[in-house]
Ligand SMILES: Nc1nc2c(ncn2[C@@H]2O[C@H](COP(=O)(O)OP(=O)(O)OP(=O)(O)O)[C@@H](O)[C@H]2O)c(=O)[nH]1
């Protein structure tokens with residue numbers, strides 16, 4: 001099956017912990033601290049793979065993790081950095097945060113290599129914590145946590161032109177005629193099962209990309225048939241080519257067909273109907289009734305500034321060059337940068353959000369400081385030792401906790417509570 005959507009869990013590597021150790025030398029009983037720093041955790045990076053056209057690699061495996069950094073070692077040895085995890089995706093893959101559906105990165109255009117999750121930083125070894133009064137620090141910094149996130153990968157192909165229409169209208173026949181693509185063509189509906197891109201050479205050194213998607217039927221916007229799944233692939237296109245069987249080969253009425261497709265496009269997204277559209281009245285070679293009459297009828301109803309009606313035969317080639325010229329003209333009047341989705345969600349901010357602290361003043365006028373990061377910090381800091389206490393003070397300042405308490409009006413001598421710890425505040 002063609003995979004153009006996948007939900008996976010990605011995880012960056014945890015940073016390696018800093019190491020606690022002391023030099024050991026013969027006849028030197030108490031060597032100085034020599035605990036090395038931990039290595040940085042691996043990042044999760046997405047990269048465009050120009051050769052890939054589907055997200056099949058992500059269909060059968062759910063979880064993808066970068067490796068953690070190694071712990072620091074004795075003799076000032078730095079732990080090895082974790083390896084980055086590089087996930088290759090086809091161009092046009094949009095990475096979204098699974099719960100909110102917000103865009104993290106759009107792997108299109110310039111964004112060919114994006115670090116989506118950073119690995120945790122390596123912790124500092126105890127050698128960094130020696131001072132003149134604390135020469136044997138037993139504290140080393142733990143490595144930063146890795147980040148885990150569920151993401152949705154959605155492939156929205158990058159094409160300039162999107163081909164839409166009922167099954168059997170002749171979309172694939174047209175694509176095979178004007179481009180290098182070789183889509184399957186058959187006289188039954190739903191021959192095309194997934195989007196196919198073709199490059200159309202316009203002869204002037206330029207060209208454009210045309211996407212053929214499975215035929216749409218009524219209810220497509222609600223998920224009927226195959227079309228709905230694939231409408232997202234034409235969201236980024238600049239021009240829509242709407243094909244209709246003008247010869248009623250399947251006994252359908254062209255005007256009713258056009259109407260039904262327009263309705264589905266509109267229901268999927270109003271933006272689709274805002275794009276310039278060319279209605280191609282196809283299969284002219286097979287018309288038994290008066291072709292001019294059918295074309296006139298369609299022109300009367302649909303032709304306006306943003307919609308052009310063009311007669312065509314994808315099989316005989318009649319009208320095909322005119323169509324390509326018209327598409328090229330429309331595209332030349334438009335901005336040629338591909339549409340790239342903006343970032344709406346930054347995993348880094350999200351982590352900060354989770355780790356943030358709160359300061360509240362209770363009924364006794366005490367300042368209560370809470371938050372998972374503070375709890376963690378207290379867990380690894382020995383406040384009895386001078387070094388530990390200095391570290392604690394620095395933490396309170398650097399995390400902005402002191403500033404927050406000042407904002408709430410703390411004065412010298414006021415009481416501060418933190419997870420069972422009670423002390424008086426002095427600047
Ligand atoms: N006579 C005639 N037949 C055509 C023309 N264009 C396409 N056909 C035939 O119509 C049938 C369907 O063509 P396709 O190109 O597979 O149609 P499609 O729109 O891609 O269909 P789906 O992939 O099912 O959505 C085939 O048997 C084609 O040979 C045309 O201009 N004239």
Ligand SMILES: [Mg+2]
Nearest residue numbers: 171172191192
């Ligand atoms: Mg087809």
